[in-house]
Amino acid sequence: MNPLSKSRRRVAFVMLIFAALFLVFISRFLYLSTTKKFHGEDMLVYAEKKRWESQSTLSAERGEIFDRLGSPIAINIPSYHLVAIYRLGGVKDPDETVVDFKKTATGLAPILGMSVKELETYLIENKDRSQIEFGKKGNDLTVDQKEQIDRLKLPGIRLIEEPKRYYPNGIFLSDTLGFVQKITEDNGRVVLKGQMGIEKQYDEALRESFGSRVFEKDRSGGELVQGTSKISNEPKDGSNLYLTIDHRIQQALEKQMQKMYNEYKPKNATGIVMDAKTGEILAMTDRPSFNPNLRDMTDFTNFAVSSRFEPGSTMKIFTLAAAIDAGVFRPNEPYKSGSYNYKGTVIKDYNDVGWGTIPMIEGVYHSSNVMFSILTAEKLGIERYKDYFKKFHFDQKTGIDISGEVNSQSDLSKPLNTLITSWGQSTAVTPMQILQGATAIAGDGEMVKPHIIQKADHTDKAPYKAKTEVVGKPISAEAAKATREALDGVVNSKIGTGQMYKLKDYRVIGKTGTAQISENGKYIQGQFIHSFIGMAPKDDPELIMYIAVDRPSKNESSVSGPSIMSPVFKSVMNTALQYRSIKPATQKESVDVKAKIIPSYIGKSMNQAEEMAKEQGAVPVVLGDGVEVVSQIPTRGQEFVSGERVLFKTGRTFKMPDITGWSQRDVKKLVSLYDLKLDVIGKGFVTKQSARTGTLVKENGKLTVELAEPKE
Structure with missing residues (x-):
């Protein structure tokens, strides 16, 4: 078929379609003009009605x-x-x-x-x-x-x-x-x-x-x-x-933050009060701020969720919790403070010289970078630290119901970056990520998601009511309690960096932070972001409060944070605890930085011994099916420190516990208690055990364990 014939066919087809449409239109027109009805209604009546209708x-x-x-x-x-x-x-x-x-x-x-x-x-x-x-x-x-x-x-x-x-x-x-x-x-x-x-x-x-x-x-x-x-x-x-906001606590926070801002004129500041058990945000504010009636804002950033920064030493509470959970933190183990050489990089304590050879628990109180470097590199291990970093969800947004949230920024592919992250530099996180992680330490190891919408009264669908959402369990309940015990001395010992945050009627625990600020790949000299995360009451925290102050223009130094922020924290936390009807408690004396003396548990029932040990800050391990303790290690009169394992013998046989992660010293306690023959392969911490977990073991039996140093 030639092109001319094809063209004629196309024209004929198009004309046929137009003809069909024209016939439909004419038919409809004739119908309406003849019947004068549209959808069964007389068009003249309809037009007259619409003429006198309005809306x-x-x-x-x-x-x-x-x-x-x-x-x-x-x-x-x-x-x-x-x-x-x-x-x-x-x-x-x-x-x-x-x-x-x-x-x-x-x-x-x-x-x-x-x-x-x-x-x-x-x-x-x-x-x-x-x-x-x-x-x-x-x-x-x-x-x-x-x-x-x-x-x-x-x-x-x-x-x-x-x-x-x-x-x-x-x-x-x-x-x-x-x-x-x-x-x-x-x-x-x-x-x-x-x-x-x-x-x-x-x-x-x-x-x-x-x-x-x-x-x-x-x-x-x-x-x-x-x-x-x-x-x-x-x-x-x-x-x-x-909202989950309590206007009384919010007003107290606004007042104190404005007072601080007027005096110190920081570049930015944020304060947040959260319910430790539910994740509800009770108060939150930034400085500078604005009056929404006037919209006189100079900054559109919500610092709590939209700004990430290297947090400084507040990050150490998660490193400490991870080490305790992994069973590698020995509070009374001595280390040399001041400086630490990690593969050619020298890490120093903030005062450059340290405090001599001191127990690791005092390193927590002093906020020693060296102690936390040793803890991460030699005890916990780089790879295991990275696992806990993810368990605490520092690699993802919290998902809080506030717009503009950003994620952390980190590069843990390099061991040195990971090591530095463990004490608060190199990795940038948001205040909300820190608060979410802290709920695991404040509670029984379960981490709850922060939220600010409490409920919504929808008019066209079922009302919405928020529920507490557990998003993970990075540490055990025992580790959470031991971490709180260790943090007690930061605020309540005579050498802690957080002494200025102490309250008269409530036991506060927490961690101070001072972070250098990175710009264009270099740290700014002499300017810092100061922060503090605190929770109270210590034994069963109801509230967590985080405050950060970025580059105050007055009294700026690496140690000025507590003098700037503690008045805000103390006033708001005290007010919030009272509004929440938390009964004041008589304060104990300051934390003794020395080791404790183990009492005798012999003759006590299994439950009594466990309860007493936990009150002392020890981690009880009950062995055997007997009704009372017949032997113990450490023995009466020996020194022990918070977080240390205390083994109780209640019978001649026992079911083998999972001792993965135990130190050689803890294994020797078990061997001594039951006169076992021990074969040790390697050094470091237990990775394998010859007797499976749950296997019945008798006195004078044999146990072989394989040890390994933490991986980097």
């Missing part, structure tokens, strides 16, 4: 935001928009339009904050227009201003009601809460739209849905008094949100 909008309100106690945080109030009418239908009317400019200006000027002359000039300059507005001076007028204007009864002056968001507390959770802005839609309707923070993130849930009503109108367009009307679309208010 009005049924208003609805944006959802409001409250704290956990129902105290308002973001609410709706009416506001008014001022308009001056010069002509109605092109006609001036002394009773309905502005004619007397002097009288109008004299009445309105003091209410709008303008001079009479200025306002009169403005009215005269625009007299040829149909109507005018008054710019910023005539927007967002209050109810009081409206009532003042109404009393004047000025012809041609109209007040149009518009929605307005009001934040009754001013500077209050501002960087997290955000703000809304008035938006004029294509149909002229003014609505509120979230522009930042919770207001923006949950804008869809908070947003209202306007309704509509159809009514009969008269010739002037007004509604017929005796006419019919019906609602064609029901209006729906937006969902109300309830």
